[in-house]
Amino acid sequence: MSSSRIGLKQAVAANRLAWDASARLHQDSARWKELTAGFAAPGFSTFDATMTRTLDRLELQGLSGVQIGCNNGRETLSLAAFGAERCLGIDQSEEFLKQAEILKGIAGSDCAFLQADIYALPQGIRRDFDFAVITIGVLGWMPDLDRFFQAVAGLLRPGGRLVIYETHPMLEMFEPAAEQPYLPAYSYFEDGPSVEEYAITYDGGTKQAAPPSFWYIHKMSDIIMGLIRAGLTVTWLEEHPHSNRETCFDIYENQRAQLPMCFTLAAARTGG
Numbered sequence: 001m002s003s004s005r006i007g008l009k010q011a012v013a014a015n016r017l018a019w020d021a022s023a024r025l026h027q028d029s030a031r032w033k034e035l036t037a038g039f040a041a042p043g044f045s046t047f048d049a050t051m052t053r054t055l056d057r058l059e060l061q062g063l064s065g066v067q068i069g070c071n072n073g074r075e076t077l078s079l080a081a082f083g084a085e086r087c088l089g090i091d092q093s094e095e096f097l098k099q100a101e102i103l104k105g106i107a108g109s110d111c112a113f114l115q116a117d118i119y120a121l122p123q124g125i126r127r128d129f130d131f132a133v134i135t136i137g138v139l140g141w142m143p144d145l146d147r148f149f150q151a152v153a154g155l156l157r158p159g160g161r162l163v164i165y166e167t168h169p170m171l172e173m174f175e176p177a178a179e180q181p182y183l184p185a186y187s188y189f190e191d192g193p194s195v196e197e198y199a200i201t202y203d204g205g206t207k208q209a210a211p212p213s214f215w216y217i218h219k220m221s222d223i224i225m226g227l228i229r230a231g232l233t234v235t236w237l238e239e240h241p242h243s244n245r246e247t248c249f250d251i252y253e254n255q256r257a258q259l260p261m262c263f264t265l266a267a268a269r270t271g272g
């Protein structure tokens with residue numbers, strides 16, 4: 001992983017190419033087969049126990065939600081299992097949204113999917129969602145967290161709620177493939193993206209050449225301040241000792257000196 005300076009538009013465009021180029025690998029995987037089989041059954045959800053608890057607490061029955069960075073739509077579609085209705089998944093990868101449409105067909109869902117860059121949403125988009133969801137591996141693709149959260153807040157009605165289930169910024173300091181994986185490899189205060197030229201996969205092992213992609217490390221203070229500046233009031237924050245990342249990060253679980261590995265956060269849009 002090396003570092004690079006690049007503008008927001010260029011980074012977002014490059015990341016779109018990289019995700020599109022990685023889509024086929026995902027559809028050829030055992031995970032995809034599990035999804036197609038799973039969504040054939042009513043009430044199927046891919047959310048883990050932590051996120052299930054969080055969503056249960058939010059009581060989503062009859063509410064309409066938007067997921068930003070929905071990828072193949074597995075989680076947007078899973079929101080139906082919590083009673084949510086007419087949800088929207090937004091992602092800039094056309095190739096992954098083709099997969100989302102296949103899963104939607106299998107599930108017989110009333111979700112919609114929109115191909116759009118979160119930094120350049122279309123004019124006529126709905127802006128009265130009851131809740132918004134951001135999960136695993138979205139914040140790191142965002143070159144500007146303040147503008148990102150402003151776009152997210154703009155999709156919510158006043159009083160609408162945001163829930164985040166993401167990688168803990170401290171985990172970003174470690175490199176599981178390093179010779180000494182338990183020593184911090186990157187600064188918590190890393191400024192500027194790292195660039196990868198491999199397909200983006202979730203197993204952490206597959207190394208197939210792909211267009212360059214740009215990944216940003218944001219501190220916990222960047223996240224909290226971004227939410228505050230976007231007019232979102234944090235109502236819940238919990239740090240967890242388990243991993244919700246690629247399996248290569250599992251080596252950091254169950255340690256005597258345990259790192260925080262992921263977090264759940266809820267916030268509400270205040271004001272009119």
Ligand SMILES: C[S@@+](CC[C@H](N)C(=O)[O-])C[C@H]1O[C@@H](n2cnc3c(N)ncnc32)[C@H](O)[C@@H]1O
Pocket residue numbers: 012015016019068069070071072073074075090091092093096116117118119134135136137138141142
């Ligand atoms: C790791 S995936 C999210 C996976 C999802 N949390 C899940 O578990 O199924 C990140 C997604 O963010 C999308 N993305 C990255 N930058 C984006 C942007 N500027 N606008 C919209 N989507 C973006 C990518 O295309 C990718 O599908």
